[in-house]
Amino acid sequence: MSASCCDHDEKPKAPATTKDHTDHDHDHKGHAHGHDTHKGHNHDEGHNDHDDDHADHDHDHGDPSSFRTYVPAITSLLLLLMGIGFDHFFKSSFFTGWVRFVWYALSYMPVGWPVIKETLEGFKSKQFFTEFSLMALAMLGAFSIGEYPEGVAVMLFYAVGELFQSAAVNRAKGNIKALLDVRPHTAAVLREGTYQTVAPESVDIGETIQIRSGEKAPLDGEMLSNGSSFNTSALTGESKPKNINQGETVLAGMVNLDKVIELKVSRKFADSSLARILDLVQNASSRKAKTELMIRRFAQVYTPIVFFLAMALVVLPYVIVEHYVFREWLYRALVFLVISCPCALVISIPLGYFGGIGAASRNGILFKGGNYLDVMAKVNTVVMDKTGTLTEGVFEVQDVQTTGMDKTEFMRTLIALEQKSTHPIAKAVTQFVIDNPQALEATDVEEISGHGLKGTVNGATVLAGNTKLLRKFDIAYDATIDSIVETIVVVAINGAYTGHVTIADQIKTDAQAAVKAMHDNGVNQTIMLSGDKSAITQKVAQSIGIDTAYGDLLPEDKVAHVEKIKTDPSKVVAFVGDGVNDAPVLALSDVGIAMGGMGSDAAIETADVVIQTDQPSKIATAIKISKATKHIVWQNIGLAFSVKAIVLLLGAGGLATMWEAVFADVGVALLAILNAMRIQRMTFD
Structure with missing residues (x-):
């Protein structure tokens, strides 16, 4: 267990590939190791047919x-x-x-x-x-x-x-050819102190590449520069420019709109998001x-x-x-x-x-075959993961409450302690913006398993963690805190309760409209499955209009839920997810939909439909196009x-x-x- 405010009443999910896991303890995550399971169902896929007759000629009479x-x-x-x-x-x-x-x-x-x-x-x-x-x-x-x-x-x-x-x-x-046209043919890679123009396929992971204004990113990489604005329409269908800051990921095919930037390559060209999309569309x-x-x-x-x-x-x-x-x-x-x-x-x-x-790809949706258009048109039950699908998957401090202490000083103290942790909750705390960002230093930091952190900041003994941590040290606190649904970090300084911060995952802006649009387009039942605690899951479901929601689920529990739904032959089930643990459920569903922007490779490879914009509203768009x-x-x-x-x-x-x-x-x-x-x-x- 990392030295963090561990075992808060509910843990947020690790970013990217481990979203929506059940992590109540953080000691025993029920991870499903991302089986790259391919569909057991066939949908009469034509690649088994080999199109072995002349009825399948392609009518290609030249350009x-x-x-x-x-x-x-x-x-x-x-x-x-x-x-x-x-x-x-x-x-x-x-x-x-x-x-x-x-x-x-x-x-x-x-x-x-x-x-x-x-x-x-x-x-x-x-x-x-x-x-x-x-x-x-x-x-x-x-x-x-x-x-x-x-x-x-x-x-x-x-x-x-x-x-x-x-x-x-x-x-x-x-639209498919336009997508093919975004394939970059050269990359400016830093070698021997100068930038050399080479084929993207020859660039290794960890090398630095330069992208000038107006150029396409040739490979996936981490932003080394302060940041820039990018046109992502070729990958996502989204016309609005996207700002990407230092440390964030730039994907191959994105067009740099501002200044000269540098990236640290994170994937070989053959494994890049662009190459993966091209392969999906061409097949x-x-x-x-x-x-x-x-x-x-x-x-x-x-x-x-x-x-x-x-x-x-x-x-x-x-x-x-x-x-x-x-x-x-x-x-x-x-x-x-x-x-x-x-x-x-x-x-x-x-x-x-x-x-x-073609129409789907223009809208940032990739169908892996015409057979999935047919199945999508019949979908009447949509099952969704929560984190990363209906919520942003990025945890932020929502509220700060203190007792007898200035909020800025309170947050400076808490940030000093949480900087010693790599836990997602700690990251959310340390990214909180305060008016006086002057840093304090925490010393003698120790982890108290299943409770949180203890350390010394500016000469004071500081405890930060869940309410069990305060009870362990016999520190009194306001009992109403126990009724808060969201994840909280409570803080005690020198043996006295000082305040708490509330941390929550943001619901995506189009989530509520997405659920309504699904209902308007023939979906009879929407279901949300989550590893988050049930109280949070039910709150999110109620706020966006989900029909049924289940929380506190392990990955295998999600599989069991979908299997139970599929026992009703009248239900045509679409599952929407983005994490490694979602791969088995994506494979089990009649049509699996992956969030492609932040989704894991396993989920994208297993899915039948990939939503490049990560917008849940595109689920209804996919249904409309299919119909x-x-x-x-x-x-x-x-x-x-x-x-x-x-x-x-x-x-x-x-x-x-x-x-x-x-x-x-x-x-x-x-x-x-x-x-x-x-x-x-x-x-x-």
């Missing part, structure tokens, strides 16, 4: 910002328009027979050849029924009956749709949502069914129709094939999830199925031409894309 990407489509369009002109407006004797065929074949190749290559690649891997093979078959059929313009148009508009989709996906990934798309996986599996079954239905549309009428015309029924089958292409479905669903992940994403995805599914069903019936009945089929297919895709992109323009705060 949409590059003009070269559009050259094939423009070339085909110009040749097609010229061909149509020769056919209908500038009729010429030369534009017939093989010349006409070659012209349209040439106009087809710029957009059609990539699809033919994909079709052949699919055949090699025994993927016979894909959207590529459907498009290629439709083109061949159109050319076989002399409908050359329609054959080219099929592929041209398919390519145009792909370009729109590619541009939309890149826009949806815009997010590997975890597919159930809806996305369902659509892809559906496409695998749907495509061959459509192919055989198209074949039946050509063959069956031969035996049941009195005046059978092969060319007419083949044309109907080709229309059927074109409109049945599942591309709009296959791309619009993941695009919706990309948009949701908006789910609505958009299902709107796209309904739109695609309804329009395609109508045009399929019209095509089979001979009431729709291939031109209408092409425009309908591309139109559905574009509408789905525009709908999916809406989430990028929504506001959620």
